[in-house]
Amino acid sequence: MRDVGIRDDMIRLGQFLKLAGVAETGGEGKTFIVSGDVLVNGEVETRRGRQLHKGDVVEFEDERLRVA
Known part of the structure; x- marks a missing residue:
């Protein structure tokens, strides 16, 4: 998992x-x-305007990214 500040x-x-x-x-x-290729906190997310907060985890293909 990679942290993205x-x-x-x-x-x-x-x-x-x-x-x-x-x-x-x-x-x-x-x-x-x-x-439908992006997961946020383990669930498919189809809204690009979805608000992410620190600690949320975004998955795309083989990458896991944590909002930091």
Whole structure:
């Protein structure tokens, strides 16, 4: 699991994927999310505006990323 630090108390899922380097663009991140390929805390998440808070875990393919 890799920790990805954020500056504020929360970040939206689409922004987090870009920050973590999983998606190169917002459009690419949106495609991953709406396709059902992204899990948040073990559940499929299809809303790119989903608010993430410190401690949340995002999974995509073989990567596990924790909001830190």
